[in-house]
Structure formats: structure tokens, C-alpha cells
Amino acid sequence: MRNVAREKKMKKFTNKMQAKLLLVFCIIILTMIGLIVRLVHINRTDGERYAKKVLSQQTYTSTVIPFQRGSILDRKGTVLATSEKVYNIILDVKFMLEDKKYLTPTIKALTDCYDSIKEDTIMDLVNKRPESRYVVLEKGISYKKMMQFKDKEKKDNNIQGVWFEEDYVRKYPYKTLASDVIGFTSSGNVGNWGIEQFYNDQLNGVNGIEYGYIDSELKLEQTTKPAINGNTIISTIDANVQGIVQEHIKKFNKDMDCKNIGVIVMNPNNGEILAMASNEEYDLNNPTDLTPFYTKKEIGKMTDKEKLDALNAIWRNYTISDMYEPGSTFKPFTVSAGLEENIIHPNDTYLCDGGQNINGVEIGCSHIHGTVDLTQVLMKSCNDALMQIGAKEGKQLFYDYQNFFGMGRKTGIDLPGEALGILVPENKMSPVDLAISSFGQTFTVTMIQMASGFSSLVNGGYYYEPHIVKQIVNPGGATLQNFDKVLVKESVSSETSEFINNAMYLTVEGEGGTASGAKVPGYKVGGKTGTAQKFPRKDKRHLLSFIGAVPADKPEMIIYVVLDDPQKVEPSAQSSGIATEFAGEILKDILPFLEIYPTESSKGLNISKTTPVLPSTGTQTNSDKNTTEDTNMSNGNSNEDNADGNTTEADDKDANAKDNKDSDNTSDSSEGDGLETDNDNTFTESDEDGEILDFIPDTLESDNGLGIQSENNN
Structure with missing residues (x-):
């Protein structure tokens, strides 16, 4: 009796059922094959675009984090030189051209937000450098200016290929004050003359780096090494005294027209320099500008060497660099x-x-x-x-x-x-x-x-x-x-x-x-x-x-x-x-x-x-x-x-x-x-x-x- 019952149960999995099961397996296999073919096709044709799109949606990209150069202060804490955070506008031309619908909205957003960026400039890049991934369109814009573009970007997903790079710009709030003493910086945070040059290593820091990647489990792995900012230099200069001395020099020289004027105010009991000035003061924010000292006609006749010689004569600190009979x-x-x-x-x-x-x-x-x-x-x-x-x-x-x-x-x-x-x-x-x-x-x-x-x-x-x-x-x-x-x-x-x-x-x-x-x-x-x-x-x-x-x-x-x-x-x-x-x-x-x-x-x-x-x-x-x-x-x-x-x-x-x-x-x-x-x-x-x-x-x-x-x- 038990054997008869077992035979009846086994007869329930019929040939028809087996055929249906086989059909299901075949469909699954075909579907998987189709997916694989599709993925291979996407990877070959659009893989780079999708990878870029994933990265563009992340806030963590491989980038350098610039350090902030240290400030220079007077003896009472008045800021004589500082580094302000700014942003550079970077255009990824190739990514902007990945889809035709990106081009017009991106160009319009850029030209609307920044008067200095012209449509002709961007189209010239499109025609001559379509494969470029890094073009600096504008340097040193403020946070407020950056956010104007970011707001447009949030409202229109077709604005693509633009990102912002952090940077710092050196600022001298009092322009010509203590120019002989402070000096200035050139590209790459290189100090020239004055404290900027002598204490360049102290003022400079170390760049950081931030990067991320997706591991084998499709998880984003992020690594950030923060920047080390530069040290602050507190000088012995008294900004008030320095300013008074420079004003007296300017007023006096209008009447006397001296070839050189030098003034040192010093504490004899410790060697601190309280003020140090000459008549050749210049705007530290624009140290290569010769127009305050020469006419445009005179500048136009100068060779590059003559211009450099003229600038060096302006930049040099008369009180320590010039010799004379006392x-x-x-x-x-x-x-x-x-x-x-x-x-x-x-x-x-x-x-x-x-x-x-x-x-x-x-x-x-x-x-x-x-x-x-x-x-x-x-x-x-x-x-x-x-x-x-x-x-x-x-x-x-x-x-x-x-x-x-x-x-x-x-x-x-x-x-x-x-x-x-x-x-x-x-x-x-x-x-x-x-x-x-x-x-x-x-x-x-x-x-x-x-x-x-x-x-x-x-x-x-x-x-x-x-x-x-x-x-x-x-x-x-x-x-x-x-x-x-x-x-x-x-x-x-x-x-x-x-x-x-x-x-x-x-x-x-x-x-x-x-x-x-x-x-x-x-x-x-x-x-x-x-x-x-x-x-x-x-x-x-x-x-x-x-x-x-x-x-x-x-x-x-x-x-x-x-x-x-x-x-x-x-x-x-x-x-x-x-x-x-x-x-x-x-x-x-x-x-x-x-x-x-x-x-x-x-x-x-x-x-x-x-x-x-x-x-x-x-x-x-x-x-x-x-x-x-x-x-x-x-x-x-x-x-x-x-x-x-x-x-x-x-x-x-x-x-x-x-x-x-x-x-x-x-x-x-x-x-x-x-x-x-x-x-x-x-x-x-x-x-x-x-x-x-x-x-x-x-x-x-x-x-x-x-x-x-x-x-x-x-």
C-alpha cells in the first residue's frame, strides 16, 4: 500500500511540468546573456561618460587642496599681508560635449554669471580643443560669484562640465604701506623681497590632497590629506609710525625731488625696527606696475630688460641695500x-x-x-x-x-x-x-x-x-x-x-x-x-x-x-x-x-x-x-x-x-x-x-x- 501511494505522488511531476521548468531556465539564461551583451555594449560606447557622470555627482574628486600662506602682521596685530580664498573656474570641454544638450545651457550660464567670459571664447575652445579636460576660464573669483553659477547649475541638469578649483590670492590691505619691508609674492607662493622672501619657508605651508575611488564592492573609498597652512609672521613694524613716516616722505619729496630718501626708526635697546621707508614705495597688490613712476610713452620705449631694471630699482630697500659716504x-x-x-x-x-x-x-x-x-x-x-x-x-x-x-x-x-x-x-x-x-x-x-x-x-x-x-x-x-x-x-x-x-x-x-x-x-x-x-x-x-x-x-x-x-x-x-x-x-x-x-x-x-x-x-x-x-x-x-x-x-x-x-x-x-x-x-x-x-x-x-x-x- 505504501509503495502504491509513493508511485502516485511521483507521478505528479509530469513531463509537461519538466518542459515548463526548462523553458523558465532558458528564458533566464537568455535574459542574462542579453544583459551581459548590453553591459558590454554600454561599456564600450558610453562607459567613460557614465563613469564621469558618477564622479561628477560626487563631492569627492581627486584634487589638490591648496595651503593658505601665513599672514604678516605689525607689532600690534594690524594685518599687513594675508591670503584670501578664491576660486578658479575650470571647464572640462570634452565632458561638456558628451551630449549636445549640454552645450548651450552651459555656455549661457557661464556668460550670464561672468562678464569676462565670452561665448566666442568657449566656442573657440570647442573647435580647437574638444578633447581638453582642464581649461582655466577665470581665476580668483569670490565665493559669492561662484555660488551664482552653482545656483543655476542646481536648477538645470544640462549645465555640465564646469567645476571650481580652490585657490588663494595674496592681498595687502594697505597697498604701499611698508612695501620695502613686506615684499610681495609671485606665482607659486614665491616670496620676493622683504619679509615675504626672507621668511618664505615659514609663510608657506604644504598642499593637501583629496581623492576617492569605488572598490570592488562598489563602495566609495575616500582619502583626504588636509593642507598644512603657513605660519603667521608678527613684525616689529608699527603700522601707525610707518604710515606717518611714509606720508612725510611723500609730502617732502614733492618739494625736494630727492633721488633717494631713507628713514629708519629703531628701538636702540633691543634692535627692533619700528619703521623703515624710502621714497620708492609701490603698490604691493600690483608690484609690476610702472605707471606711477613713468609715463606710458616712457614705458612703451623700454625693453624688457630696462623694465626689469626699473622694477628692481623700485623694489630694492634703500635703507639696507644702498651704500653712501656718511x-x-x-x-x-x-x-x-x-x-x-x-x-x-x-x-x-x-x-x-x-x-x-x-x-x-x-x-x-x-x-x-x-x-x-x-x-x-x-x-x-x-x-x-x-x-x-x-x-x-x-x-x-x-x-x-x-x-x-x-x-x-x-x-x-x-x-x-x-x-x-x-x-x-x-x-x-x-x-x-x-x-x-x-x-x-x-x-x-x-x-x-x-x-x-x-x-x-x-x-x-x-x-x-x-x-x-x-x-x-x-x-x-x-x-x-x-x-x-x-x-x-x-x-x-x-x-x-x-x-x-x-x-x-x-x-x-x-x-x-x-x-x-x-x-x-x-x-x-x-x-x-x-x-x-x-x-x-x-x-x-x-x-x-x-x-x-x-x-x-x-x-x-x-x-x-x-x-x-x-x-x-x-x-x-x-x-x-x-x-x-x-x-x-x-x-x-x-x-x-x-x-x-x-x-x-x-x-x-x-x-x-x-x-x-x-x-x-x-x-x-x-x-x-x-x-x-x-x-x-x-x-x-x-x-x-x-x-x-x-x-x-x-x-x-x-x-x-x-x-x-x-x-x-x-x-x-x-x-x-x-x-x-x-x-x-x-x-x-x-x-x-x-x-x-x-x-x-x-x-x-x-x-x-x-x-x-x-x-x-x-
Whole structure:
């Protein structure tokens, strides 16, 4: 019975059923074959389009993530340079042409959103570069501009083939402010000049990368390596002080038209540069623009090399890259060397009889000062006494101290392009060279050398390395490095420093001092003037300067001003009084920003002419007596008695020189030079007031071995 029942159950799966099952299997197999054929066909014909479409719908594509270059700030946090995120418009021409329906909507969206993109431009790409996958249509658009296009893209799926690449653009909010100090960047985040170049590696970061792919299980695998942004540089510059200095330079140069103007404001107690400027300021946002300096006609005539030379002349930092003869501003260094070696003493006196005859060369002083003490030597800028001091020191000691005070070598300031200056080597220094070098000619220096050395003379005798950066901070705000003061050496004793400060104070404030133009009501100002006659001496053009400190008894800042050949001033009228008054005007405006405040009036103070002592409290007030310096010629001419009764300095009319063996020709040396002889065989020149101006012989131009001109650095 059981076997019969089993047979009946088995008979239910009939042949008809088997045939139906076979038919189902056949249909399935055929369907699968059809799908495979279809997939193969799609992959061969449209595989790339579908793959691109998948990737285009993803926010993760293989791309570089650019780093953000670090910012540059002033000492109080004002942003001087920063990098702003922008977007580049990229067109994938080949993908846009994958479907005819993409072309017109995409072109219309681009031209509607961006005026700079023209339909003709895109069609030209379509015709000439249909296979291109990466064409930059526009660079540096804002986020707002990018979103205008994105909104259109969301509304129309036929807008295809356009994507946006992140980038950064360097911006300088204050355009020309501190252009000499900051520098600029070129393509690829490459710093040029200034902080941008010197700290390029610190400012730059590392690019990141973002990419994705679909694995064997059809899952999107994404990998992102974030960019590392650059560090922020906090400079020592005070933007307010820097701006004031630059405004004064622009205003002054409209009237004077100097070939070069340089100004350094510095903290003598730590080497920090508070302001550094020249007359060649340029817009950091457009550094290659020559139109502010030349006419379109002049630019049109320039070759590419001439344009590059012109730009380099604009970009260079005059205060560290140009060399010149300092003139009488070097006299405090000569005196300090003698004091340090105990060769001279504060109470020493010198007889000025109008000049010195050195190996047959008559080198004159601007006046017969008579008997002067060491303080008066600096106050009246007496070349005769300086030559006597130089002779006592000797060429070896003098040369050694030039080096010791930082002349002829780099200071180590953290800016590119620093020049060395040129000294007359000891083994080539003749007695005439030594005499003229004692009051600041025959050798060249840079402004930063003079400012750093002078700082050490007035701050108690400590030579600090000058620097332009205060701090480096990482993107997270953590301090990576502080640039504290770096003591390089002790240059002079505190006693010598005190003497120099007192002498500099009396040079500005004392009766007969040559730098009264630097007075600022309520402040104790000390300083020294200089007028160096440039090469060729016969042209009688001058470089005028003033270097000073405030407060004079305990300096918190120094200022150094150099005016190279004011073109709108006749040579006979080019005196360091111009630079002194210019410095005084700057001081009036910047001292409050530096938080240096007036003290009590110093009127009526009893100041010893021999060993002056600055009042511990009190400041000078402007006296009614008009005291100006007429340093017409470099090397220390001092005009003390004008026809109008005013007291003036011939500070830089330092030397009247002649070669006794030569007949009738010599050259000038008012800290400088020139040529003229009168009938009694004295080598002098008279200005409009009958002032006697003295000069350095032209023969010394070749004898000293320098072979350079002070204007050769322009």
C-alpha cells in the first residue's frame, strides 16, 4: 500500500511540468546573456561618460587642496599681508560635449554669471580643443560669484562640465604701506623681497590632497590629506609710525625731488625696527606696475630688460641695500673709539686754526673755531679736531673700530639684499685717507649699519642685532618662536655712551649746536647732522643726513634720515639743516604713537660745555634763537655766523683740500667735494651769504681705492 501511494505522488511531476521548468531556465539564461551583451555594449560606447557622470555627482574628486600662506602682521596685530580664498573656474570641454544638450545651457550660464567670459571664447575652445579636460576660464573669483553659477547649475541638469578649483590670492590691505619691508609674492607662493622672501619657508605651508575611488564592492573609498597652512609672521613694524613716516616722505619729496630718501626708526635697546621707508614705495597688490613712476610713452620705449631694471630699482630697500659716504654723522664713532682707547678724554681741548696740512694736501675746516673741547668738537662739527683725533688713533686702530662698530659688514638683519659697504683697508689707507675718513668720507656704509652702530653708542654701549620680525605663530595660534634682543657685543663703556648722549643733546639744544632743527617742544632730543658730497666731486651734489635719539638722556628710539641729492635745491643751498628739520617734523608726529611722552621744560638748565650732563627730568624748549645747520658740503663744513646773525653749522663742510704740488685745481670737501680756486691759492668756494665752503680734492677719488660713487646704488 505504501509503495502504491509513493508511485502516485511521483507521478505528479509530469513531463509537461519538466518542459515548463526548462523553458523558465532558458528564458533566464537568455535574459542574462542579453544583459551581459548590453553591459558590454554600454561599456564600450558610453562607459567613460557614465563613469564621469558618477564622479561628477560626487563631492569627492581627486584634487589638490591648496595651503593658505601665513599672514604678516605689525607689532600690534594690524594685518599687513594675508591670503584670501578664491576660486578658479575650470571647464572640462570634452565632458561638456558628451551630449549636445549640454552645450548651450552651459555656455549661457557661464556668460550670464561672468562678464569676462565670452561665448566666442568657449566656442573657440570647442573647435580647437574638444578633447581638453582642464581649461582655466577665470581665476580668483569670490565665493559669492561662484555660488551664482552653482545656483543655476542646481536648477538645470544640462549645465555640465564646469567645476571650481580652490585657490588663494595674496592681498595687502594697505597697498604701499611698508612695501620695502613686506615684499610681495609671485606665482607659486614665491616670496620676493622683504619679509615675504626672507621668511618664505615659514609663510608657506604644504598642499593637501583629496581623492576617492569605488572598490570592488562598489563602495566609495575616500582619502583626504588636509593642507598644512603657513605660519603667521608678527613684525616689529608699527603700522601707525610707518604710515606717518611714509606720508612725510611723500609730502617732502614733492618739494625736494630727492633721488633717494631713507628713514629708519629703531628701538636702540633691543634692535627692533619700528619703521623703515624710502621714497620708492609701490603698490604691493600690483608690484609690476610702472605707471606711477613713468609715463606710458616712457614705458612703451623700454625693453624688457630696462623694465626689469626699473622694477628692481623700485623694489630694492634703500635703507639696507644702498651704500653712501656718511659724512659728519660718523664723527661720534671716531670720538667714541678715541675715548674707549683712552687716547682722548672728555676734558681735552683742541686748537682749530682752519685746517690741517697732510702730506702736502691742505684739508680745511669750515671755520677757525679756535680752542674747542671735545664736546664742542661734536657740537660744532670741527673737522680740524677730528683729523687730530684720527691721527692719534692711527690707521690700524681706526680701521679696527670701523669694523667693530659694524661698518663694512652685514648687520644680520632678517631682510634680503643687505649690502656690505666699502672700507679703505688699513694697508691701503694713506694719512690723507685717515684724515678724511675721521669725519666720514672715503668709505661707504648702509643706513642699517649706521643706525645699529649709533644705537650702541647711545644705549649704554650694547650692540644689538637689528631685526624686523618679533614672533612666529602657527595656524593654531601657538607661538613657535620669539625673536628677543640679540646682544652681539659691548661696543663702548657706559661712560663713553653718557658722554656721547650729552654731546648729542647739546648739538641739538646747546648754543652753537648744529642740529637745532630737530628740536621737538617738550622732548629731549639729541643728534648729529651730516652732509657728504657725492661723486663726482665737481658736481657739488650732496647727501644730507641726521641721526638722533629721544629722550637724549635715556634713548627709547632713534631716527635716521638720509636725503640723497634734493634736485630742487641748488647745490650751494644743500645743507644738512634740511634733513634735520625733516627729522624734527617726523618726530613731532611719531613720538606719541611710540608712547614717548614730553617731560618738564629744560629751559634755564646749567649745562657744562666741557662735561655736559643731561637733566634727569625736563626737556628742552624751542628757544627764540634760530639755529640751523648749513652743512653744504659733505665732510663737515660748519657755518656758525651768518650775515643775519643766526647760528648755523658748517657741520659738513668738513674739509678744504688742496694738493700743494698741483697748480690751480683742487676739489671740495664739505664732508664733501667740489672744485674751485681763488687768486691767493686757497681752495674754497663761497655761497650766496659769503659762507666759505670747503671741499675734498678730486684726486682722492682714485687714491683711496674705492672706485665707486655714492650714487652707484640707485
